[in-house]
Amino acid sequence: MKKLINDPNDVVAEALRGIEAAHTELRVDHQHKIIYRGDAPKQGKVGIISGGGSGHEPLHGGFVGLGMLDAACAGEMFTSPVPEQMLAATKLVDGGAGVLHVVKNYTGDVMNFEMAAELAAAETGARVASVVTDDDVAVQNSTWTAGRRGVGVTVLLEKIAGAAAEQGRDLDQVADVARKVNANGRSMGVALTSCTVPAVGKPTFELGEGEMELGVGIHGEPGRERLPLAPVSDIAAMLVEPILADLPFTSGDPVIAFVNGLGGTPLIELYVLFNEVNKILGGHGVPIARSLVGSYITSLDMAGASITLLKADDEVLSLWDAPVNTSALRWGI
Amino acid sequence: MDENVTTAALEEWVRRFAHQVAEHRDHLTELDAAIGDADHGSNMDRGMKAAVAALDESPPATAGALFSKVGMTLVSSVGGASGPLFGTLFLRIGSTLGDAETTSAPQFAAALRAGLGGVVDRGKAGPDDKTMYDALAPAVDALDVALADGADLATGLKHARDAAAAGRDATTPMLARKGRASYLGERSVGHQDPGATTVALLLEAATEAPF
Numbered sequence: 001m002k003k004l005i006n007d008p009n010d011v012v013a014e015a016l017r018g019i020e021a022a023h024t025e026l027r028v029d030h031q032h033k034i035i036y037r038g039d040a041p042k043q044g045k046v047g048i049i050s051g052g053g054s055g056h057e058p059l060h061g062g063f064v065g066l067g068m069l070d071a072a073c074a075g076e077m078f079t080s081p082v083p084e085q086m087l088a089a090t091k092l093v094d095g096g097a098g099v100l101h102v103v104k105n106y107t108g109d110v111m112n113f114e115m116a117a118e119l120a121a122a123e124t125g126a127r128v129a130s131v132v133t134d135d136d137v138a139v140q141n142s143t144w145t146a147g148r149r150g151v152g153v154t155v156l157l158e159k160i161a162g163a164a165a166e167q168g169r170d171l172d173q174v175a176d177v178a179r180k181v182n183a184n185g186r187s188m189g190v191a192l193t194s195c196t197v198p199a200v201g202k203p204t205f206e207l208g209e210g211e212m213e214l215g216v217g218i219h220g221e222p223g224r225e226r227l228p229l230a231p232v233s234d235i236a237a238m239l240v241e242p243i244l245a246d247l248p249f250t251s252g253d254p255v256i257a258f259v260n261g262l263g264g265t266p267l268i269e270l271y272v273l274f275n276e277v278n279k280i281l282g283g284h285g286v287p288i289a290r291s292l293v294g295s296y297i298t299s300l301d302m303a304g305a306s307i308t309l310l311k312a313d314d315e316v317l318s319l320w321d322a323p324v325n326t327s328a329l330r331w332g333i
Numbered sequence: 334m335d336e337n338v339t340t341a342a343l344e345e346w347v348r349r350f351a352h353q354v355a356e357h358r359d360h361l362t363e364l365d366a367a368i369g370d371a372d373h374g375s376n377m378d379r380g381m382k383a384a385v386a387a388l389d390e391s392p393p394a395t396a397g398a399l400f401s402k403v404g405m406t407l408v409s410s411v412g413g414a415s416g417p418l419f420g421t422l423f424l425r426i427g428s429t430l431g432d433a434e435t436t437s438a439p440q441f442a443a444a445l446r447a448g449l450g451g452v453v454d455r456g457k458a459g460p461d462d463k464t465m466y467d468a469l470a471p472a473v474d475a476l477d478v479a480l481a482d483g484a485d486l487a488t489g490l491k492h493a494r495d496a497a498a499a500g501r502d503a504t505t506p507m508l509a510r511k512g513r514a515s516y517l518g519e520r521s522v523g524h525q526d527p528g529a530t531t532v533a534l535l536l537e538a539a540t541e542a543p544f
Contacts, residue, residue, distance in 0.1 A: 053412075078370055079412040107512045111417035111455055115408060145515035200371060219370055221516050 001201045003301075008198035012054045012074055019061060023327050026064060032088040033081065035061040036071035040093045046165040046174045047071070047093030050102035050158060051086060052109055053078040055197070056218055059155060059297040060102075062328030068162035069102075069326075077197050077300075078219045080108035086116030090126055098127035098171035100178065102158055104150030105134035129171050131178040133157060135187045135308065137246045138215025138223045149217050152260050152308030153185035155296045156320075159329060163322035177319065181310060186243040189223070189306030190235055191216035193264060195299045214238055218262070218299045218306075232269070236276035239307045244284060249311060251285030256310040256320060261295035264303035270294065273305055281309075290320055296328065337435035338486065342543045343396050344388060347403055349538035351381035357534060364527040368514040373415060373527040380411035380419070396436050396444075400427030414512055415528065418456050418465060425451030438486035441544075442476045445493075449473050456511065463507035463514065463521065465528030468500035472536050490539045497536040501529040 005011050012033065019035060020028040027036050041047060050060040051073030060072035070093035075081035090099045099120075103113045110132060117128040133150030161178040169177070191213040194203035204220035207213060212235070215223025230238075249255065259274045261267070274293050281288060289312055297306070312320065323332035354361070354377050361374030384406040393399040400423045408420030429444040430436055436444070449469050458464040475496035479489035502525070509521035 075412055076372075076376075079372055079376065080414075080416075082409050082412050082416055084409045107456075108413035108416070111414055112412070114455075115417050139516055140518075145510065145518075146512055149516070197371075199375075204371070217516065219513075221370075221513060222520065 001196050001198070003196075003198055005198055008201070011198050012076060015054070015057075016074065019327075026327070029088065029092070032085045033074040034071050034085060034089045034092065035064050035074070036089065036092050037064055037066075040070050041095035042070070043095045044097055045095050045168065046097045046171050047090070047095060047099040048102060048158070048162055048165055048174070049073065049086065049089045049093055049099060050154070051075065051081045051089070052104055052106075053080055053219070055195075055300045056297050058328035060158070063155070063158050063162075063326050065324070065326035066333070067166050067322055067324035067326075068158055068329065077199060080106065080112045083112050083115040083119055086113055087119045087123070090116065090120045090128060091124060094124070094126045098129065100161065100165070100171065100174055101128060101130040102154065102161070102178065103130055103132045104154055105132050105147055106149065107146050127171055129175040131157070131161075131175055131182060133182050135182065135185050136217070137186050137188050137242050138217075149221075151189065151218055152187040152258055152297055152306050153182055153310065155260070155292075156185060156256060156258060156308065156310050157181040159324060160316055160319045162324065163319040166322065177315070181316065184247065184312070184316075185308055185310040186247050187306055187308040188239045188243055189216050189218070189262065189304060190214050190239060191220070191223070191262065191302055191304040192229070193303040195220050195263065195302035197300065212304070216304065218297060220299060220302065232272055233276050236273055236280055236307075240277055240280045240309075243307065243309050244286070247309075247311065249284070249286050249309065252287070253311050254287045254289035254317070255281070256290045256292070256312050256316075257281065257288045258292045258308040258310070260297055260306045260308065262302040262304040262306065263295060263298035264301045265295075265305055267294065270305060273307075277307060289317055337437055338441060338544050339435055340394065340396050340399055343436065344392065344399055346539050346542035346544075347388065347399070348385060349541045350535050351385045353534040353538050354378050354381045354531065357530075361527050361530060364525055364530055367524045368509060368517055368521050369527060370413075370513055372413065373531070376411045376413055376415055377419070377531055380407045380416065383410040395432045395434060396430035397427045397432055400424065400430065403427075414456070415531075418452055418528070419531070421451040421455045422448040422469075438480055438489065441486060442473070442480055442489070445476060446473050458511045461507055462511045463504050463509040463526050464511050465526070465532045467504050467507070467526065468497040468529035468532035471500040472497035472532070486544045487540070490536065490544060494533070494536040494540050497533040501525065501533040504529045
């Protein structure tokens with residue numbers, strides 16, 4: 001394991017110190033491991049918080065700022081944050097209009113956010129709404145599993161719901177927009193290598209030189225199948241076709257196309273992948289209205305990528321185009 | 334033996350459990366690595382060490398205060414699914430026992446059943462989902478049966494321990510339907526559930542406590 005770290009157990013705490021030093025417009029509550037906006041709480045604006053295990057940066061802390069999140073709770077590496085963190089964050093950002101919790105569908109995250117919402121209601125009377133993202137088509141959705149995992153659509157949702165909150169919409173309206181984004185977005189990923197959790201010191205799973213894991217999760221959970229490594233044109237089809245088949249993306253429906261790196265893949269390869277995605281979508285008559293290419297929801301040092309397609313109507317596109325000013329996403333300001 | 338259990342004896346149960354978790358930490362993490370995310374042992378060990386530290390700092394006077402403190406400490410220090418699940422288990426035991434200074438065998442059994450109810454409310458798991466439920470539910474049932482047959486608490490808990498261990502072993506051939514292991518589908522078969530394993534340790538610790 002070669003990593004830029006001191007003690008593996010201090011990675012999260014020391015990264016928060018670095019974020020605080022680098023981005024002086026943000027505030028950091030080190031006790032609760034919360035990154036929050038310097039101007040929080042904004043009176044009359046719906047607060048939006050998210051959080052999850054660390055190791056997926058810039059998700060979520062990189063998305064705190066104008067037009068996106070008000071606060072992000074950092075858990076231990078790949079481990080959900082605990083209720084008192086989300087409770088503290090809810091209090092920090094509640095400007096009287098209520099708080100939306102954005103939760104990725106993992107058992108631990110869902111339970112910890114649920115407990116936080118119960119505590120917030122009991123302690124402060126704050127209005128809390130929750131939206132759970134579950135966009136990963138690699139997992140069969142059934143009553144016999146914990147349901148689909150929340151992955152790439154979370155980034156798009158945080159941007160779009162953040163813009164809706166910034167416009168002054170109320171909690172129900174912001175939650176409705178967020179649910180619409182989740183309902184219309186689908187994702188799938190592929191790993192070319194494992195990731196290595198610092199405190200573990202060795203790769204989470206074994207993947208041979210000539211192999212790839214199709215449908216991998218963002219913690220290195222196994223996917224649909226292990227296959228021989230293929231040219232990116234084939235890989236793009238293996239990711240895009242299941243997405244298109246899952247949600248009826250019909251010819252002419254504009255989409256936001258998001259090609260995401262998992263942490264260990266260079267940007268140039270993500271553009272090679274985007275080129276293939278563009279060709280496939282063109283073949284299906286699905287126009288790309290907006291795009292996002294880069295590493296935004298990662299799995300430490302895992303090589304690989306995920307693709308997210310979000311069917312976008314005019315409302316979603318206009319919210320996507322609204323100004324955003326965070327350390328990881330910034331435009332229109 | 335006096336059938337009523339003191340708060341000090343209940344506290345000893347918690348401490349024995351913390352010891353069991355510490356001793357089996359690496360084993361629990363290995364079980365989790367096979368079908369989860371390889372942190373169950375280290376997370377539970379961190380949580381139980383924090384719980385013991387909280388008890389050292391201010392020993393609770395009542396069973397309710399004891400288990401509330403343990404539950405809240407687990408919820409705020411473990412993370413993942415184990416924090417809310419084991420935390421809720423202890424919180425419900427605590428709220429059921431309340432302010433009484435001693436606990437009778439039927440009260441103990443009722444509290445353990447309430448704890449099981451809390452786990453079900455939080456995790457929505459049922460029989461054969463390959464979770465901690467599969468060890469905890471048989472243990473609660475076995476304790477009830479033993480007490481109804483006239484056994485004392487210590488004897489009843491031995492039956493509960495054996496039932497938890499059998500429940501734990503029975504998770505191995507199961508197909509996981511909850512939590513991260515459920516994503517593995519058929520690949521979860523053949524692995525013992527880490528949460529059920531920890532529940533078996535909890536009941537093992539109960540037989541070591543001076544009840």
